[in-house]
Amino acid sequence: MLFITNRFPKGSIQTRAGRKFEFDLKNNAPSNSVFFCRRNADGSLTEVGGMNFLSELKGSSYRQILLYIHGFSNLPDSVFEAAEEFQALCDQQDPNEVLVVPIIWPCDNDLGIVQDYWDDQKSADGSAYSLSRALSRFLEWRESNLNSPGTDPCLKRINVLAHSMGNRVLRETLCAWDRYDLADGVPLIFRNTFLVAADIENESIHRTERAKLICDASRNVVVYYASDDLALRASKAANLKNKIASRRLGHTGPENMDMTPKNVYVVDCDDVNNSYDVPKGHSYFRSGKVQGKPGLVFEHIYGCLKTGRVFPEDEQRRSTIIRES
Template identity: 65%
Template sequence: MLFITNRIPEEGIKTEIGRSFTFDLFNADCSKSVFYCERKSNGSITEIGSAALLKKVKEAEYKQILLYIHGFANQPADIFKAAQEFQSLCDKAKRKEVLVIPLIWPCSDENSIASNYWDDQKSADASGYAYSRVIQKFIEWRNSKDNDPELDPCLKRINVLAHSMGNRVYRETLYNWNYYDLADGVPLIFRNSFLVAADVVNETLEPGQKGEHICNASRNVVVYYASDDLALRASKGANLKNKIASRRLGHSGPEDLTLVPKNVFSVDCDDVNTQYDYPKGHTYFRSGTRKGQPGVVFNHIFEVLLTGRVPDKTGLINTSILEPARTTSKKTTRKKRTKSKK
């Protein structure tokens, strides 16, 4: 599995192509540098560098790329497990369609969620500087003469799935990229941006807010939310302590759909989130009630990936409601044979 990280390895921050790469689990500091790596099936990791990673992505048989940005209190082993689960579901749905590439940012471990939640927000903000450099490097590579953009262009579609506080990393990445590297706003580079259980304020996608760049950089922005998400309920309490009273985007969807761009879609997951992730109802975008079997949220995401369009089954503008999958039992009816009387 290919991945990109700004976590500092035990081997030090100086990039060396071909070296072994070991996560320092006791160091959650953010590096300004990023490391482009490949993880083998046996768990060993090698730093391969940006040029090799981009070449591997270009040469891969997959048609689309999905950049996966994890949430807070996630350690590398958990992130790889989650990414592999999503990759397996994608391969089962359609082979060689979507390649999942995790972006691993530094955060605290799960044993100290309450005390380190605010520190993770700071790490998410700081990681935006590092990942804005990743996007800029990709644009430079895409337009480079060495890449033969005219003779041999890279035509893979790029999508982003940000979960929980990963949405803060995504938002800060585009904000910093626009602020430091661009003159006329962010270009349209992503086909779809999936914002799942987003731990950011629910006005963030409105024009003039930090998250507006997500809308400008994406063809579709799909927000998945659930009002009984217990992890976000705790998040709201932590933010109230720091005098931030706004509801979270992953709790209510956008504050006002009439104020966000028309490419923003809001999907209510109240009926399925706790079924898929009991009791927290926070991680509901992969498997459904059975591990390895897709849930309706995954199916919705994958349909958008395949078509580039967001299905609307409610008749409401830019709003959908996901319901649990229902199994239909087929009743067999036997026709009675009647003898014809002559």
């Protein structure tokens, strides 16, 4: 499995293709560098380097790429486990359709959810600078493929799935990219962007707010939410303790749909989230009630990946409720 990380490795931060890569789990500061790596079948990690990584993606037999940005308090092993589960579910549907590529940012491993939460918010914000450089590298590589004689362009569709605080990472990465590297707004580079159990303010997806750049960079933006998501209740309590009073996007959906861009769609998962992820109801986008069997939320996500449309039966529709039959 290929992956991208801005976690510090043990040893040198100097990129060297082919070297053994080990995470320094005691260091949860965001690195200014970004590392392009592979997790091997035996669980070992190898750094492959940026150009080799992009060339391998281009040469892959998969038609689409799904960048997976995990939530808070997730160490690398748990991220790989989640990504491998999602990959297996995709392969059950259509082999060689969707390749999952995790983006691993530095979460804390302190004990206590509130301590983790605030440390991880800082790491999420700090990760924006290195991850935005990864996007710049991708654009440079894509342009060089387009303009080099005898070189075929990369035609794979790129999608993003951000879970929980990974939505904050995505939002801040695009803001940093827009501020420091781009001349006139972010380009349209993502076919679908899935905001699952998003731990950002529920008004932040409005046209006048920071997450509007997610909409600018995407053909479709699909928000999955559940009002009884217990992990987001803890997030809300932590924010209230620090005098930040705002409901979370993953609890309510957008504050006002009339103020969101037209390419934003919402999916109410309240009827299935707790039965898919007992008891928190937070990671409900992979398996359903039976591990390894796709849930209805996954099936909706995969339908969007496959068709490029959120509601192909009704192009004017912008919301739905997922219910067990």
